[in-house]
Amino acid sequence: MEDLVVLEKPSSPQLPDLLRKAVREGRLVIVIGECSVEYEGRGASRLGSGERILVIKQDGSVLLHRPTGYSPINWQPSSSTIEVWSSDDTALRVLSVRSKPREVLDVSFTRVDLVVIAGLKDKAEYTMYLDEAEMKSIIVRHPEIVEPGFRVVEDEKKLEAGQADIYGLDKNGNPVIVELKRVTASREAVLQLYSYVESYESKYGRRPRGILVAPSFSPSALEALHRLKLEYKRVDPRELYKLAVEKGLKKSLFKYTRRRGLGESGG
Numbered sequence: 001m002e003d004l005v006v007l008e009k010p011s012s013p014q015l016p017d018l019l020r021k022a023v024r025e026g027r028l029v030i031v032i033g034e035c036s037v038e039y040e041g042r043g044a045s046r047l048g049s050g051e052r053i054l055v056i057k058q059d060g061s062v063l064l065h066r067p068t069g070y071s072p073i074n075w076q077p078s079s080s081t082i083e084v085w086s087s088d089d090t091a092l093r094v095l096s097v098r099s100k101p102r103e104v105l106d107v108s109f110t111r112v113d114l115v116v117i118a119g120l121k122d123k124a125e126y127t128m129y130l131d132e133a134e135m136k137s138i139i140v141r142h143p144e145i146v147e148p149g150f151r152v153v154e155d156e157k158k159l160e161a162g163q164a165d166i167y168g169l170d171k172n173g174n175p176v177i178v179e180l181k182r183v184t185a186s187r188e189a190v191l192q193l194y195s196y197v198e199s200y201e202s203k204y205g206r207r208p209r210g211i212l213v214a215p216s217f218s219p220s221a222l223e224a225l226h227r228l229k230l231e232y233k234r235v236d237p238r239e240l241y242k243l244a245v246e247k248g249l250k251k252s253l254f255k256y257t258r259r260r261g262l263g264e265s266g267g
Helices: 015-024 132-141 187-204 219-227 237-246 253-259
Strands: 002-008 028-040 044-056 062-065 074-076 081-087 090-098 103-119 151-159 162-169 175-180 209-214 231-234
Touching (some): 015 090, 044 103, 062 103, 132 162, 187 209
Antiparallel strands (some): 090 103
């Protein structure tokens, strides 16, 4: 976190300048206080005075939250222009204007209780169910996911073209190179697999089967697979996750909720 600023019950006339600078520099701004709201655009709405939380994210997205509920009562996307000022009858006024479609969100604070300004760092990847390493781990332990009779010989097979995810033998003893993708496989993934197949044949003098394993495949990937005479296998990440939990390869959060007697409900 960079240069955290926390102001309790700020009354400085420089507050609008401070917030304008923070927005201009792409910093996170949180304002808590009593405000009223007007919106006009695809519809029109008015919200009377109440204590609320205004969040201006680092990309310029604006969200206004009431004290309860997880969804904002009003919001504007990152394409908005934001202006901040104060006047005799408002402690702080925040105007968010979107050009296309034309939308205006006007938040008027009669009282500001707390202002937080910060620069947050978050480059983590969001993973649904399993990451690629976990996906490979469960397929290595359960190679029948690829096809019946498949047997894993080597994890991370080193080849001149790079490291293939899995090397094994099919039920007839034919060599198989398996490449995994946890998201939609692209044409580039097919070409990557093809380079491993070519590299294996060049080194060992025998053409292996190449199988690309992924939840889905782009049209260009399917075309390339057909043209290069490679194979593919669709897998369901949710089913892999359930199998990983069932086999003890992945811990389920529900185990902790049951342990603490928190029940089975929730999203």
